[in-house]
Amino acid sequence: MDRDGITVAVSCVGLLIVDTSVPQVASTLKSAEEFSPFRCNTGTCRTLACQSPRGTCHLLSVVEWDSQSHAMTYYLPVEEAQLLTGSDSTWKALLIRTDSWSAVTASAALALSRPAEVAEDIEAQD
Numbered sequence: 001m002d003r004d005g006i007t008v009a010v011s012c013v014g015l016l017i018v019d020t021s022v023p024q025v026a027s028t029l030k031s032a033e034e035f036s037p038f039r040c041n042t043g044t045c046r047t048l049a050c051q052s053p054r055g056t057c058h059l060l061s062v063v064e065w066d067s068q069s070h071a072m073t074y075y076l077p078v079e080e081a082q083l084l085t086g087s088d089s090t091w092k093a094l095l096i097r098t099d100s101w102s103a104v105t106a107s108a109a110l111a112l113s114r115p116a117e118v119a120e121d122i123e124a125q126d
Contacts, residue, residue, distance in 0.1 A: 012098040013065065015074055016045055017110065019056040021090035028052065032103045033094070045094075046101035065095070070105070085110045 020026045028051070032044040049057050064073040072095065076084070084091045092107040 013104070014096050014098045015060040015072060015093050016049060016096050017058045017060065017084065017091055017093045018048065018052065018107070019090055020092050020107075022053060022056045025052045025056050029092070029094075029107055032096075033106050043101045045096045045103055049101075059096075059098075081112060085112050 018025050018029055020029060025048070028044070028048045032048050049059055060074050060076075066072070083089070089109065091110060093110050094107040095104040096102065097104055
């Protein structure tokens, strides 16, 4: 609610991470990415999330989205993050709206932007 007492609706945004080495997942991902102002792909990302084989699709809350750099911050255990972001990784991510289950961006490979800093933070917590 803003200062004038007006409620502002904000869409729910999530990060959908998928394993593109699985043909069924790669095919559904392609459908989800075919977005345009004239074609609504409502529900395609939900199909991707719900009908993919177990362990091949994950939905994360986006902790921070930077619209200027088109980068998002998300938190995962180090071992899992390294698996998803390795040079031979087949995992990709796309930003989605969870109110309409439609893609906001095309998919892209995941990357650790500050792996040394992340490792230092984790070591400091131990």
